[in-house]
Amino acid sequence: MLRKEYKKYFDVLEISPDASLSQIKSAYLRLKRLYSAESVVISPIADEFPYKRRQKILKQIEGAYTALISLSYHGQHKSSYRGESLTSKGGSEDKKEKSTPFSGPVLRQIRKERGIGLYEVALDTKIRVELIENIELERFEVLPQEVYLKGHISVYANYLLLDPKKAADDYIKKYREWKSKIEEE
């Protein structure tokens, strides 16, 4: 499973593999600050733990963050991390993808690219398999109420290391369009 492969990076950032994107970011910033500046916790051991040694740690922190972040954006900021990204497809598509909204098929594609099975998602997120599939295939008519749906989408997106808020917003927008169309008819 994806998150397990990346366990060492989560370990370096001292967060659990179910950390959200924002937790990854704040852990990175906290550790970067901790090891780059003098402070009450560094000064007392600064002689035996000098900046030169801390630089090695900073490098690991930087590396772990880069790896996790490049993984977490679907095509968005990847130009600088292309080598690492699992979803990179070449320069010309980057710009287009940046504005591509999340949808059922996009989530499905990302999941497959990352080699994660439906049952694996279900086991780790506690979302039912049928529901995940219905979300991916956009079977709007059988999906739960919007508030619940929104929650499921963000949990699922977070699991795929995507921006949960953007994913939920994009998906719900599409869901609403479908709903208003139905109501018109």
Add this chain to the structure above:
Amino acid sequence: MEKTGVRKNKEGEIWAIGGGKGGTGKTFITSSMGTYLARKGKRIVLIDIDIGGANLHSFLGISRPKKSLSFFFEKGVPLSKLALKTGIGNMYLISGDIHSLASDSIKFTQKLKLFRHILKLNKQYVLIDLGGGSHNNTIDTFLIADKMIAVLEPEIIAIENMYHFIKNSLFRKLKMSLRSYGFKEIVEHMWESREKYKINNLNELIECLKNSFSYIGDILDEELSKFKIYLILNKVRSSQDIIIGSSIKSIFMKYLGLETQFVGYLEYDDAIWRSIRERRPFMVNYGTSRSAKEIETFTENILQGSEIKHSRN
């Protein structure tokens, strides 16, 4: 010194509360954790071996005990006979005193005898209040505990003293365990010839030892993985202060390879100061206060081996 050898009743646990600097609130925290556990129905004995000032009794509102550990050392009175009622059901106190535990007055064999008897006490939880300082007696007592708890204040002197305390404890632990594997003087030898080996600190010493013989590396890895500190942050005044707990956890891991459980914090609270002045047990008289809740939280975390929930991270 091996915890596992002597201790038969695995139901109970020994918690040692130390941390290096005096005045960080170790005694208050020991008495409060004990009270909380006793009121939960656990059988508790508190042992006060704070060399500079054995005053745990004051935190429980009882007068200075007439019987103390010196009876054990000098007259061979069993520990169970020295355990006094504390006014809180299920909880007893064994008091130390300045004379019996003054730096060099107890011999190594006496110390081992004390540890053996502590391990045999028929109590579920033995909480040992260590007091400040990094003396060998303090460190050895810290090391026999099932749970080694460090109390810290978020200020530079306390942090510095705690580093010192933890590094000394680790150094002594490694020395003892290598000795028990038959590598009698290797740690001392390497440390004494540190110039030759280009060793400047504990971290480099550990690296150097690991590289010397592969099986020493295995022993050290095993010992390091067992050496776990439970960290409590006291007298916290801001969320910045709380981050210090996470920072120290990070440094211990990344610098020394030590696992730390940051179990919780206690915000600065005048009610604690008032309660101490009134000589009344805090958890009884201020049981519903925010501070009491914070104490409950980290005590539970220590019990269950879990950590503080990060809401602000």
